[in-house]
Amino acid sequence: MKNDKPILNPKIVVVLGVIFVSFSAIFVKLSESPSIIIAFYRMLFTSILLFPSFIKNGDFGKLKDTKKVLLLILGGVALAFHFYTWFLSINYTSITSSTLLVNTQPIFVLIISYIFLKMRYSKKALLGILVAMLGSVVISLGDLSGGSNVIFGDLLAVLAAVCVAIYYSIGAVLRKDMNVVTFTFSAYFVACIVLMIMAIGNNLPFTGYSLREYVLFLLLSVVCTILGHNLFSWSLKYVKAEYMSLNILMEPIYASLWAFMLFGNMPRLNMYIGGAVLLFGIYVFNRNNAEGP
Numbered sequence: 001m002k003n004d005k006p007i008l009n010p011k012i013v014v015v016l017g018v019i020f021v022s023f024s025a026i027f028v029k030l031s032e033s034p035s036i037i038i039a040f041y042r043m044l045f046t047s048i049l050l051f052p053s054f055i056k057n058g059d060f061g062k063l064k065d066t067k068k069v070l071l072l073i074l075g076g077v078a079l080a081f082h083f084y085t086w087f088l089s090i091n092y093t094s095i096t097s098s099t100l101l102v103n104t105q106p107i108f109v110l111i112i113s114y115i116f117l118k119m120r121y122s123k124k125a126l127l128g129i130l131v132a133m134l135g136s137v138v139i140s141l142g143d144l145s146g147g148s149n150v151i152f153g154d155l156l157a158v159l160a161a162v163c164v165a166i167y168y169s170i171g172a173v174l175r176k177d178m179n180v181v182t183f184t185f186s187a188y189f190v191a192c193i194v195l196m197i198m199a200i201g202n203n204l205p206f207t208g209y210s211l212r213e214y215v216l217f218l219l220l221s222v223v224c225t226i227l228g229h230n231l232f233s234w235s236l237k238y239v240k241a242e243y244m245s246l247n248i249l250m251e252p253i254y255a256s257l258w259a260f261m262l263f264g265n266m267p268r269l270n271m272y273i274g275g276a277v278l279l280f281g282i283y284v285f286n287r288n289n290a291e292g293p
Contacts, residue, residue: 006238010234010235010238013231013234013235014232014235014239014247015247015250016227016231017227017229017230017232017235018228018247018248018250018251019254020223020224020228020231021228021229021248021251022099022250022251022252022254022255022258023219023223023224023255023258024220024224024228025090025095025098025255025259026095026255026259026262027219027220027223028087028090028220029090029095029259029263030216030262031213031216031217032213033213033216033217034199035084035087035088035091036084036198036199036202036204037199037204037206037209038083038087038216038220039080039083039084039087039191039195040195040196040198040206041214041217041218041220041221042083042217042220042221042224042225043079043080043083043188043191043192043195044192044221045217045218045221045222046188046221046225046226047188047189047192049222049226050185050188050226051185053181053185054181054182054185057179057182058179058181058185059179059182060182062177062178062182063182063186068174068178071173071174072170072174072186072187072190073190074166075167075170075171075174075183075187075190076186076187076193076194077190077191077194078164078166078167079164079167079187079188079190079191080190080191080192080194080195080198081159081163082160082163082164082167083160083191083195084195084198085156085157085160085163086098086102086156086157086160088153088156089101089102089153089154089155089156089157089160090153092149092152092153092156093150093151093152093153093154093156093157094150094265094271095255095256095258095259095265096252096255096256096259096265096267096271096275097139097150097153097154097271098153098154098157099251099252099256100136100139100252100271100274100275100278101136101139101154101157101158101161102157102158102160102164103161103248103249103252103278103279103282104132104136104158104161104278105161105162105164105165105168106132106165106282106285106286107129107132107133107161107165107282107285108162108166109165110125110129110285111165112166112169113169113172116169117169121288122288124284124288125284125285125288128281128282128283128284128285128286128287128288129281129285130281131277131278131280131281131284132277132278132280132281132282132285133281134277134278135274135276135277135279135280135281136158136278137274138273138274138277138278139154139270139271139274139275139278167187171187232248249279249282249286252275252279256271
């Protein structure tokens with residue numbers, strides 16, 4: 001029998017993946033480019049890097065199914081708007097609030113799955129969602145003192161969570177019989193095209209940015225997408241979903257730490273309280289959702 005023992009410790013790989021992903025908000029904050037352009041280049045560079053793997057391992061037969069192609073397009077559009085609204089939110093609200101609120105996506109995955117996929121959840125899972133929603137309210141109410149722009153940023157982060165929930169829900173359907181490289185490359189490529197159209201519609205230039213900006217675009221692609229999210233995909237073969245979910249909840253904490261170290265951004269009291277409640281609620285949901293209704 002072929003030895004399927006991983007070369008690296010999967011649990012350590014998951015932790016590294018979360019750390020890589022947590023730099024996303026930092027790179028966006030450091031960039032001076034429009035949010036659409038940042039998102040476009042992240043998807044462009046990621047698509048280019050994944051293209052050889054797609055050519056080699058892509059399940060092209062699945063792309064002949066009209067229904068699957070339409071779902072892929074919808075998923076790519078949702079992903080494009082996720083990146084755009086999330087990156088834009090960082091211009092208005094804090095990295096801590098933005099990252100915490102965008103991580104409410106399990107709430108919207110539940111709603112979408114309940115309505116469209118007819119999935120049912122245990123009472124404990126639903127309780128976790130209610131607790132997470134309470135945490136989100138605490139964060140947003142505390143941000144009222146920051147003015148209307150901060151609240152607008154919070155709303156953008158929540159909208160980003162809705163968009164990525166749509167993307168994940170579509171992925172859950174398509175990944176039943178479509179390999180990961182076919183789904184991810186196709187969705188990234190569609191997102192890239194959508195963002196390109198958005199940039200053209202807003203008369204945004206694709207060139208003329210400094211070398212520093214292009215380096216940040218590449219870092220978003222390599223560090224946060226290829227390393228971060230791809231490490232998650234690799235690790236799922238070896239670790240339980242509960243372990244993965246618990247560690248992903250550390251992303252806002254890491255992002256807040258980097259923000260404090262680089263920008264001196266000290267989270268307000270409402271973020272500590274609301275963030276703790278939100279993360280606990282999502283943990284309760286993920287744990288009980290993994291166990292099933």
